């Protein structure tokens with residue numbers, strides 16, 4: 001007997017939307033648990049016998065699996081993931097079903113002849129019937145769920161990223177240097193390691209580190225410090241931002 005609760009065994013288009021439904025339910029505070037996805041003929045027969053040859057209430061009138069069939073993979077069942085309250089809260093099922101219906105699924109709770117609150121299926125708004133599924137006629141692929149308008153975020157392109165990056169650099173550049181670095185900055189300017197540190201209109205020197213230092217530039221800086229007789233090259237000079245003409249670099 002095959003009886004699985006694995007979402008991955010649903011048809012891929014249904015599985016993808018089932019996962020979106022799970023996310024949306026959790027975002028809505030609904031603690032859903034998938035209890036059943038696909039089953040084979042033997043398991044459906046086992047379910048059919050409940051309330052007939054086995055004890056318990058009758059839960060199905062079908063002896064052949066349809067939307068749950070492992071050949072279809074178009075349905076799943078769920079419950080509230082709270083011990084002892086799995087099926088006791090009709091509002092929970094209505095809310096979880098509303099999310100699924102908003103995505104294009106059909107809900108077993110809407111059926112008049114045999115309401116099935118834990119059941120969600122893809123039948124193209126009821127156009128596909130159990131008989132069609134039994135005959136091997138399966139509905140077309142389900143369109144992927146569209147992002148919610150409320151949570152839709154435009155992906156950032158490289159130009160927007162660069163603009164924000166430049167804005168961040170500008171904000172750093174506009175800061176004043178911190179007192180703790182004063183001695184080090186003075187030394188670095190005297191050594192020609194940096195070119196900034198001038199004054200703008202008589203204000204406090206702006207020699208804040210405003211740029212990222214690349215590995216290439218870092219190597220140049222270390223080389224200029226550590227190698228006897230080495231001269232400072234462009235890599236080291238990028239450290240500071242402005243008023244390069246105020247510093248002398250050899």
Ligand SMILES: [Zn+2]
Pocket residue numbers: 068075076077116118119120
């Ligand atoms: Zn079901």
